[in-house]
Amino acid sequence: MQDLPNLFLIGPMGAGKSTIGRLLAAELSRQFYDSDHAIQDRCGADIPWIFDVEGEQGFRLREIHMIDELTRLSSVVVATGGGAVLREENRRALRERGTVVYLLTTVDQQLRRTAKDRNRPLLQCGNREQVLNDMFAQRDPLYRATSDIAVRTDRRSPRAVVNEILRRVHRLVDPLEPSSTPNTAGTLNHKVSQ
């Protein structure tokens, strides 16, 4: 069986990138990095503070530097922030340096999973559903263009999502691997597993 490349998780807030990334890395005995956490550690301040003081643009610049740094590592699992795909530099680094997994869920699930959270500045508003719908419209094409596979995280446990990612990534890397089901041309990339 071939070694797996770096695995990078992208997708909207509350899709489960941090939760699933940690589990996935443990399963593969790899180092796990979360770009949001790494930015906070480096800066010594939390994300709301960075947004307050430096604005979203300041945060995005920090995010570009951090994603460049993390994607240069080897044999790692990296969970990115929900808005990482907004920047071309990030999309290119992710695509060129590993296999990119798009985690997606419904806006209803996002609302539920982020309901009590105060650490996501873009959701501290009265019209969270509208904000999430608008973000989806803007970002879904970018997530798709950047990713190798897409996996839904609603209606299944984090553990089941990890198993599905591993199955799909193994198939991408080594379509002839015996435990893989046969590759049907055109069905692998961006087929969202239900």
Ligand SMILES: Nc1ncnc2c1ncn2[C@@H]1O[C@H](COP(=O)(O)OP(=O)(O)OP(=O)(O)O)[C@@H](O)[C@H]1O
């Ligand atoms: N498959 C799942 N089933 C149920 N709950 C989940 C699942 N995945 C994640 N969660 C829960 O949803 C919440 C948000 O997940 P998480 O922080 O991993 O999202 P994220 O994609 O990293 O978001 P962000 O982009 O804001 O960093 C957490 O409380 C987590 O426990």
Ligand SMILES: O=C(O)C1=C[C@@H](O)[C@@H](O)[C@H](O)C1
């Ligand atoms: O979707 C977004 O734009 C964000 C998602 C979070 O992961 C953080 O990166 C930050 O709150 C911005």
Ligand SMILES: [Mg+2]
């Ligand atoms: Mg996260």
